[in-house]
Amino acid sequence: xxxxxxxxxxxxxxxxxxxxxxxxxxxxxxxxxxxxxxxxxxxxxxxxxxxxxxxxxxxxxxxxxxxxxxxxxxxxxxxxxxxxxxxxxxxxxxxxxxxxxxxxxxxxxxxxxxxxxxxxxxxxxxxxxxxxxxxxxxxxxxxxxxxxxxxxxxxxxxxxxxxxxxxxxxxxxxxxxxxxxxxxxxxxxxxxxxxxxxxxxxxxxxxxxxxxxxxxxxxxxxxxxxxxxxxxxxxxxxxxxxxxxxxxxxxxxxxxxxxxxxxxxxxxxxxxxxxxxxxxxxxxxxxxxxxxxxxxxxxxxxxxxxxxxxxxxxxxxxxxxxxxxxxxxxxxxxxxxxxxxxxxxxxxxxxxxxxxxxxxxxxxxxxxxxx
Numbered sequence: 001x002x003x004x005x006x007x008x009x010x011x012x013x014x015x016x017x018x019x020x021x022x023x024x025x026x027x028x029x030x031x032x033x034x035x036x037x038x039x040x041x042x043x044x045x046x047x048x049x050x051x052x053x054x055x056x057x058x059x060x061x062x063x064x065x066x067x068x069x070x071x072x073x074x075x076x077x078x079x080x081x082x083x084x085x086x087x088x089x090x091x092x093x094x095x096x097x098x099x100x101x102x103x104x105x106x107x108x109x110x111x112x113x114x115x116x117x118x119x120x121x122x123x124x125x126x127x128x129x130x131x132x133x134x135x136x137x138x139x140x141x142x143x144x145x146x147x148x149x150x151x152x153x154x155x156x157x158x159x160x161x162x163x164x165x166x167x168x169x170x171x172x173x174x175x176x177x178x179x180x181x182x183x184x185x186x187x188x189x190x191x192x193x194x195x196x197x198x199x200x201x202x203x204x205x206x207x208x209x210x211x212x213x214x215x216x217x218x219x220x221x222x223x224x225x226x227x228x229x230x231x232x233x234x235x236x237x238x239x240x241x242x243x244x245x246x247x248x249x250x251x252x253x254x255x256x257x258x259x260x261x262x263x264x265x266x267x268x269x270x271x272x273x274x275x276x277x278x279x280x281x282x283x284x285x286x287x288x289x290x291x292x293x294x295x296x297x298x299x300x301x302x303x304x305x306x307x308x309x310x311x312x313x314x315x316x317x318x319x320x321x322x323x324x325x326x327x328x329x330x331x332x333x334x335x336x337x338x339x340x341x342x343x344x345x346x347x348x349x350x351x352x353x354x355x356x357x358x359x360x361x362x363x364x365x366x367x368x369x370x371x
Contacts, residue, residue, distance in 0.1 A: 039063070039085040039160060048368070050356075052317070053325060055370060059336070060350020062086040062314055062327055066295065066303060068257060082257075082295055082303075086313035086327075087111060089268065089285055091338055091346045106338060106346065108268055108285035110312075124155040124220060126201070126210050128165075135181035144171040145181045151201055153194070153212050153220075161194040163201040255298040262293040266312035275334035275345040282346055285312075311349055322360040328353050 039061070046057045052066045064084040090111045096102035129150035136142050151163040166189045168176045176186055190204040202211040212220040267286040289312045295303045301320035308315040308329060316326040328351075335348030354368040 039087055039154075048370075050325070050354075053354075055351055055354065055368075057370070059087070060329075060332075060348060060370065062351050062354075064314065064317065068297065069255065080257075082259075084292070084305075084314060086329075086349075086351070088289060088312050089266075089349075091282060093339060094283075105281045105283060106344070107283040108270065110285075110289055124153055124212070126212065127152045127154060128206075133181040133184055137179065137181070141179075143174075143179060143181060145169075145176065145184055146171070147184060148203070148206060151203065153199065153201060161198060163194050164192050165189050165201055165203045167203045167206045169207065257298065258296040259292045260294040260296075262291055263288040264291045264307040264309065264312050266307075266309060268312075269310055270331060270347040270349075272333045272347045281344050313349065318360075321358075323356070323358045324360055326355045327351050 045059070048055045048057065052064060054063050054065065055061070056063065062085070064082070066082040068080040068082060088111055089108045091106040092109050093103055094105045094107055096104045128148045131147045131149075133145045133147070134143070135145070145168065147166070147168050149166045151165045153161045153163070155161075166187065168180070168184065168186055168188055170176055170179060176184070180186060190206075191200065191202045193200050198215060200213040202213070209221065214220075265287075266289050268284045270282070270284055273282050289307070291305065291307050291312075293305055295305075297320075303320065304318040305314060306316045306318075307313065308327075311329055313329060314327060316324055318324045329349055330352040332348040332350055334345040335350070336346050338344055338346045351370055353370070355365045356368075357365045
């Protein structure tokens with residue numbers, strides 16, 4: 001029988017359970033929300049909206065949102081869209097291997113949040129920070145105990161909401177109040193509102209089930225999406241190995257949306273390696289980013305995407321009409337707060353200009369400048 005001290009066995013993992021998304025069935029969350037990694041359209045922020053894109057004036061993020069379909073239901077209407085956020089790279093902590101509580105720095109790396117995906121609305125996924133404790137109790141009983149906290153709900157347009165919920169559970173199904181590892185706090189907060197007060201998360205039966213309740217009473221669960229009248233949406237599109245998402249339209253006909261994947265060779269050039277008297281604390285990124293290079297609709301319309309080689313963010317969207325939208329970026333030194341307990345701000349990559357050419361001719365561009 002293996003005996004492991006409960007404190008030494010602690011490890012941090014992330015889980016995400018998706019509901020009504022055609023993106024991969026499992027993924028991670030970034031573990032925190034700040035201006036450096038805020039995706040999608042979130043209440044309390046100011047945006048400039050175009051037909052398929054928007055700019056977050058506070059964070060400088062470019063969000064792409066291409067509407068794909070609408071399927072009317074009894075009481076609920078399901079809509080599909082392609083979503084992307086330019087916050088592809090985020091600073092992640094580098095913990096000291098000898099002193100686990102000591103933070104040695106941050107490195108820019110690819111966000112673990114799902115990006116460039118086709119999904120249905122309403123809907124989303126629940127993610128959390130999970131810590132495992134392994135111990136032997138009563139002399140010979142080996143127990144695996146989990147503490148889940150830092151819950152997030154990520155909507156299918158990429159917006160993220162954070163919750164203070166905390167849930168303790170045992171892998172053998174036993175009640176933690178009667179059987180638990182030494183030192184594990186049993187305090188639970190299973191029903192709590194998001195930090196913005198927009199919705200309520202119930203994790204009483206986590207990880208078996210979870211419920212997110214919107215302000216209008218609509219509930220998102222593992223079973224589906226239910227409105228206040230009991231109408232339920234129980235299905236959405238799924239991706240095959242060719243990155244095709246197949247759905248049924250209102251007439252029962254099959255419609256397929258296809259993404260083409262590629263890679264962007266990216267080497268960032270953030271000039272600041274540390275703010276707040278923390279030199280050499282933040283490290284640049286160099287490597288390949290997985291990116292979507294094209295999106296083909298059932299009517300054979302094609303959207304093409306190119307990316308900035310320095311930042312990895314969207315640089316140009318070529319429209320089916322032949323027109324385009326393109327972007328360039330600037331860096332605000334120490335402009336964003338880093339993750340919690342980071343001891344330093346981080347450089348902020350923000351959109352600088354947005355250009356639109358309705359016919360693909362650069363001479364016909366219209367320019368928006370963001371300061």
